[in-house]
Amino acid sequence: MSDKDSSIITKYVSVDGNKPLSKVVSMFKEKTREILVFEENDVFLGYLTKRYVTHQSKIQPDAKVSSLIKQVPTVQKDSAPDVIARAILSEKIFSVPVVENGKVIGVIRDIDLLRDSEDIxxxxxxxxxxxxxxxxxxxxxxxxxxxxxxxxxxxxxxxxxxxxxxxxxxxxxxxxxxxxxxxxxxxxxxxxxxxxxxxxxxxxxxxxxxxxxxxxxxxxxxxxxxxxxxxxxxxxxxxxxxxxxxETVSMPPETEGYYFRVLGDVDDSDMEPVIDMGVEVVKKYADIIGTSGQLFIHAKAIPKRKFRGEILYQVRVRISTNKGKTYVSRSDGYGVFGALAVALDRIEREIVSERELEIQRGQTGSERYILEEIEEL
CATH class of the missing domain: 3.10.580.10 (CBS-domain)
Incomplete structure (x- = not known):
C-alpha cells in the first residue's frame, strides 16, 4: 500500500486493559467487532474481539479486559495489499493495526482493503x-x-x-x-x-x-x-x-503455479509435510482443475480433546484455480495429518465426481448429435 492509498486507514475503538469486561461489552455494537486494548503510555496490548468473547465457554464478567486480549500482527503504512491480507487472515480478524514510529495510527478494515484491491x-x-x-x-x-x-x-x-x-x-x-x-x-x-x-x-x-x-x-x-x-x-x-x-488478495503478485498457505495451529515441524499433502492433490488433478491457483489450509487444535495422545483438529481446505473452480472441505480428526487427509479426500471425491459428470454430459451430447444426423438421413 503506497502513501496515496493511506485513505483506507481509519480510526479505531480503544479501551484501557484494566477495565472489567462487563463494562466494555456494550461497546460491541453496530459494526464494532474489535476493540484495541492499551495500557499506560499508550502501549498497544492487542485486540478484544467479539468473536473471541463469544467462543469462550466460561467467562467471568468481572474479569479484566487484558486477560482476554488476542495478540495480533501489525502492518506498516506502506505495506503491500497481499501482506495486509495475510495479516488479517492469519488471526481471523476484521482489521489490522497500522503502526508508524512504534505507535498505532489507525486500522485497515478488511472491506476497505478489498475495495482498494478490486481490480484483482x-x-x-x-x-x-x-x-x-x-x-x-x-x-x-x-x-x-x-x-x-x-x-x-x-x-x-x-x-x-x-x-x-x-x-x-x-x-x-x-x-x-x-x-x-x-x-x-x-x-x-x-x-x-x-x-x-x-x-x-x-x-x-x-x-x-x-x-x-x-x-x-x-x-x-x-x-x-x-x-x-x-x-x-x-x-x-x-x-x-x-x-x-x-484469500485472493493475499497471493503475492509474483506467484507462479499454486500458492500454498497454512494458517492456524500447525507446528513448524509439521508445516512442510502438510503442504506436501496439498501439493500432491493439485498435481494429481492438474489436468482437470488447472495448473495454478491457491490452496489454503486452516487448522484449529482442540487441546482438551485427545485420543491416544493425539489432539483433535478441525481443518478447512480451500482450493481455487485458474480454471475458475473452487473446492472447499471441512473435517475433524485426531492429529493434524489425519484431519487433513479426510478433508483432502473429500475434495478428491468431488473432483472425480465432477469429472465423471462432465464426461456423461459430453457423451449425452455426442449421442444426441448422432441421433440428429441419423434422422436427417
Missing amino acids: FGSKKVKEAMTKQPIVVTSDTSVAKFIATCRTNNISRTPVVNESNELVGIMSPHDTTDLILSKSPKKLDMLSTAVKELMTQEVVTCTENDFLIETLVKLDSADHKALIVVDKENHPVGIITTTDLL
Missing part, C-alpha cells in the same frame, strides 16, 4: 469463490445447540432455514454475546430459546452468477460479513465471506 477480481463470479453447501440450522434450533454447532464446525455464522429449506435469517455467535456474559438466573432458559428469536431476519443475499466486484458494497452493509448465495427458490446454496475474497 476482474470478471470473476460468486460461484468461483463461494463455499458450497453451507452448514445451516432451522429456525427452531435452540441457542445452545446453535452455539455448539458453530464451535464444532469452527464457523462464524450460519444461514437459518424453515421446514422447506427456505432462507429466513442468518445467525452468528456474536448475536449471543450479552447472553453468554449474562449473570441472570434465567440464563439456562435463554439458552433453550429458539434462534428465530435472536437471528437477523433481513439477510443480504446474492446469486452464484453475480460478479464478485458487485458483492463488495453488499458485504460492507451485511451485519455478519457474509452474503448467503441463494437459488431461484430462495434456498441457500452457498456462502461468500470477506475471508474468501481476502
Whole structure:
C-alpha cells in the first residue's frame, strides 16, 4: 500500500486493559467487532474481539479486559495489499493495526482493503469463490445447540432455514454475546430459546452468477460479513465471506503455479509435510482443475480433546484455480495429518465426481448429435 492509498486507514475503538469486561461489552455494537486494548503510555496490548468473547465457554464478567486480549500482527503504512491480507487472515480478524514510529495510527478494515484491491477480481463470479453447501440450522434450533454447532464446525455464522429449506435469517455467535456474559438466573432458559428469536431476519443475499466486484458494497452493509448465495427458490446454496475474497488478495503478485498457505495451529515441524499433502492433490488433478491457483489450509487444535495422545483438529481446505473452480472441505480428526487427509479426500471425491459428470454430459451430447444426423438421413 503506497502513501496515496493511506485513505483506507481509519480510526479505531480503544479501551484501557484494566477495565472489567462487563463494562466494555456494550461497546460491541453496530459494526464494532474489535476493540484495541492499551495500557499506560499508550502501549498497544492487542485486540478484544467479539468473536473471541463469544467462543469462550466460561467467562467471568468481572474479569479484566487484558486477560482476554488476542495478540495480533501489525502492518506498516506502506505495506503491500497481499501482506495486509495475510495479516488479517492469519488471526481471523476484521482489521489490522497500522503502526508508524512504534505507535498505532489507525486500522485497515478488511472491506476497505478489498475495495482498494478490486481490480484483482476482474470478471470473476460468486460461484468461483463461494463455499458450497453451507452448514445451516432451522429456525427452531435452540441457542445452545446453535452455539455448539458453530464451535464444532469452527464457523462464524450460519444461514437459518424453515421446514422447506427456505432462507429466513442468518445467525452468528456474536448475536449471543450479552447472553453468554449474562449473570441472570434465567440464563439456562435463554439458552433453550429458539434462534428465530435472536437471528437477523433481513439477510443480504446474492446469486452464484453475480460478479464478485458487485458483492463488495453488499458485504460492507451485511451485519455478519457474509452474503448467503441463494437459488431461484430462495434456498441457500452457498456462502461468500470477506475471508474468501481476502484469500485472493493475499497471493503475492509474483506467484507462479499454486500458492500454498497454512494458517492456524500447525507446528513448524509439521508445516512442510502438510503442504506436501496439498501439493500432491493439485498435481494429481492438474489436468482437470488447472495448473495454478491457491490452496489454503486452516487448522484449529482442540487441546482438551485427545485420543491416544493425539489432539483433535478441525481443518478447512480451500482450493481455487485458474480454471475458475473452487473446492472447499471441512473435517475433524485426531492429529493434524489425519484431519487433513479426510478433508483432502473429500475434495478428491468431488473432483472425480465432477469429472465423471462432465464426461456423461459430453457423451449425452455426442449421442444426441448422432441421433440428429441419423434422422436427417
